[in-house]
Amino acid sequence: MSGNIVARRYAKALFTVGMKQGAAELETYGTQLAGLAGALAESPEAMRFFRNPVFSVEEKKAVLKQITSQLGVSQMLVNFVSLLADKSRLDSLPGIAEDFGAMLDEKNGIVSGKLVTAVNLSDARKVELKERLEKQTGKKLVLDFGTDADILGGVVLQIGDSVLDASLRAQLNILKETIKRGE
Incomplete structure (x- = not known):
């Protein structure tokens, strides 16, 4: 909005x-x-x-x-x-x-989102991911797919206001912060 x-x-x-x-x-x-x-x-x-x-x-x-x-x-x-x-x-x-x-x-139960990966996904894989996410959310999704080599691997998913960063870059940043703190 x-x-x-x-x-x-x-x-x-x-x-x-x-x-x-x-x-x-x-x-x-x-x-x-x-x-x-x-x-x-x-x-x-x-x-x-x-x-x-x-x-x-x-x-x-x-x-x-x-x-x-x-x-x-x-x-x-x-x-x-x-x-x-x-x-x-x-x-x-x-x-x-x-x-x-x-x-x-x-009103129609449609949620917009964006899925970013490090590499291009095949059309079959996009459909499979979309169906799986629709099943998990219980809503119809309108997904935009994008690529960003900077995430190194994994995915960054934004649905509505929620963001799930399951990228390799995010995991490495978490590891880096853990090492800095000495844990």
């Missing part, structure tokens, strides 16, 4: 409305909100336009209407971004989308 309190509040408000309307609508809002935030992220000049106080709220709403109609966004989401324009909060849209996505993942 983003660290922006304003974004979190707006995301929570939209999430609450979506929950009342049903799971299908909630998923639709998440998809459309992510699409809208992605479109704005690809166009930095649009974000500069929305941040610029020289342009009136009505001008910003007119541009938003064009963008949302091209993306096929639902009327509820059009109303939501119109409210953001009224409150001069359009610059918070990427954070709102990020927080909304995190809330949706939490």
Whole structure:
């Protein structure tokens, strides 16, 4: 989740409305909100336009209407971004989308994580590790795999806020500290 309190509040408000309307609508809002935030992220000049106080709220709403109609966004989401324009909060849209996505993942029992190894893993090994971790956590995982030769061996696993550093580098550092203390 983003660290922006304003974004979190707006995301929570939209999430609450979506929950009342049903799971299908909630998923639709998440998809459309992510699409809208992605479109704005690809166009930095649009974000500069929305941040610029020289342009009136009505001008910003007119541009938003064009963008949302091209993306096929639902009327509820059009109303939501119109409210953001009224409150001069359009610059918070990427954070709102990020927080909304995190809330949706939490509701669906999906946890994001990253697994770093010293060498590239085969696709079969990645699938095997992911399945094993899903069984242990009891949740569906979305894992990013990465490599870092500096860990020397083993793995560094981050799931949510938890980090498991089972790398050779970490073990050597522990050994080094133990030797320093004379234990």
